[in-house]
Amino acid sequence: xxxxxxxxxxxxxxxxxxxxxxxxxxxxxxxxxxxxxxxxxxxxxxxxxxxxxxxxxxxxxxxxxxxxxxxxxxxxxxxxxxxxxxxxxxxxxxxxxxxxxxxxxxxxxxxxxxxxxxxxxxxxxxxxxxxxxxxxxx
Amino acid sequence: xxxxxxxxxxxxxxxxxxxxxxxxxxxxxxxxxxxxxxxxxxxxxxxxxxxxxxxxxxxxxxxxxxxxxxxxxxxxxxxxxxxxxxxxxxxxxxxxxxxxxxxxxxxxxxxxxxxxxxxxxxxxxxxxxxxxxxxxxx
Numbered sequence: 001x002x003x004x005x006x007x008x009x010x011x012x013x014x015x016x017x018x019x020x021x022x023x024x025x026x027x028x029x030x031x032x033x034x035x036x037x038x039x040x041x042x043x044x045x046x047x048x049x050x051x052x053x054x055x056x057x058x059x060x061x062x063x064x065x066x067x068x069x070x071x072x073x074x075x076x077x078x079x080x081x082x083x084x085x086x087x088x089x090x091x092x093x094x095x096x097x098x099x100x101x102x103x104x105x106x107x108x109x110x111x112x113x114x115x116x117x118x119x120x121x122x123x124x125x126x127x128x129x130x131x132x133x134x135x136x137x138x
Numbered sequence: 139x140x141x142x143x144x145x146x147x148x149x150x151x152x153x154x155x156x157x158x159x160x161x162x163x164x165x166x167x168x169x170x171x172x173x174x175x176x177x178x179x180x181x182x183x184x185x186x187x188x189x190x191x192x193x194x195x196x197x198x199x200x201x202x203x204x205x206x207x208x209x210x211x212x213x214x215x216x217x218x219x220x221x222x223x224x225x226x227x228x229x230x231x232x233x234x235x236x237x238x239x240x241x242x243x244x245x246x247x248x249x250x251x252x253x254x255x256x257x258x259x260x261x262x263x264x265x266x267x268x269x270x271x272x273x274x275x276x
Contacts, residue, residue: 031249034206068172073207076214083256084249111169111222118221 003061006128011059011097012040013131020044020055027056029084038081041092056085057124059097067106071115078121093138095124100134141199144266149197149235150178151269158182158193165194167222176219179230194223195262197235205244209253216259231276233262238272 012022020042027041040057058081060074074096082094098107103125106112116123123137150160158180165179178195196219198212212234220232236245241263244250254261261275 033247034249069211072214072218073211074214075217076210076212079213079217079257080210080253083253109171111172115218115221119217 003063004059007059007061007097007099008039010128010131011057011124011126014126014133015040015042015057017131018044018133023054029081029088031084036081036084038085038094039097054089054092055124056081056089056092056094057097058094060102062098062102062106071106071112075115075119075121079119093122095122095136097124097126100125100127141201142197145197145199145235145237146177148266148269149195149262149264152264152271153178153180153195155269156182156271161192162194167219167226169222174219174222176223176232177235192227192230193262194219194227194230194232195235196232198240200236200240200244209244209250213253213257213259217257231260233260233274235262235264238263238265 012025015022021044022040022042024041026037026039029036029038038056039059041055042057043052043054045052058077060070062070062074064070078094078096085092085094103123107116107123125134125137126132127134150163153160159182160178160180162179164175164177167174167176176194177197179193180195181190181192183190196215198208200208200212202208216232216234223230223232241261245254245261263272263275264270265272
């Protein structure tokens with residue numbers, strides 16, 4: 001199984017282990033001229049009677065030779081998905097899911113932190129082996 | 139010569155043919171943890187005595203199999219370069235240079251136009267064969 005496929009299944013299980021219901025795998029954004037596929041969508045009612053929280057999740061491995069190259073691509077993809085989600089499904093919050101080791105090694109770089117902050121990227125940090133959500137960063 | 143290298147030389151000549159002085163090839167943005175290389179920087183004094191206009195230019199071929207994939211990468215790269223240029227060289231305006239055929243075929247898609255507009259991407263459209271600037275879109 002590719003690392004991309006492994007992470008897909010591990011993030012899905014991590015969400016389910018945390019009480020989320022995966023509602024779309026993938027979540028399709030249909031525009032007049034193009035379709036985008038966000039890896040997963042899930043929902044969870046935090047407390048009985050309260051509003052249901054809906055998320056869309058794009059999973060990134062960052063396993064290639066150049067972290068920066070992959071980060072540029074991930075940022076562009078995140079902002080495009082976010083723009084059309086905001087237009088069409090404004091209640092659904094977009095997260096970029098990344099493994100805890102990638103978060104600690106690469107997302108701690110000052111330049112990357114500055115971009116994540118300026119672009120208001122929301123992150124879901126997970127542990128692949130334990131299939132566990134570590135934290136949501138918004 | 140690769141198409142990337144050919145375009146690099148053609149954009150450079152198109153700028154010079156239009157009276158621009160190419161000042162950096164490439165233009166380096168040095169941060170504490172990383173360096174970014176923008177393809178070209180150029181300047182031109184529009185009228186005698188007036189302020190000199192300074193630009194940085196990232197050239198994109200869009201010659202691969204998936205336009206969307208390359209557009210996602212180009213958008214991320216554009217916004218990262220723009221963030222650090224705004225911080226460090228606020229007088230320098232960033233443009234994404236694309237050939238006129240790519241502009242007409244792919245940047246006319248409604249979803250791409252919507253992203254270019256929302257993200258305030260500035261474009262330099264050039265004709266590679268004639269080494270000519272067609273228009274600046276800001």
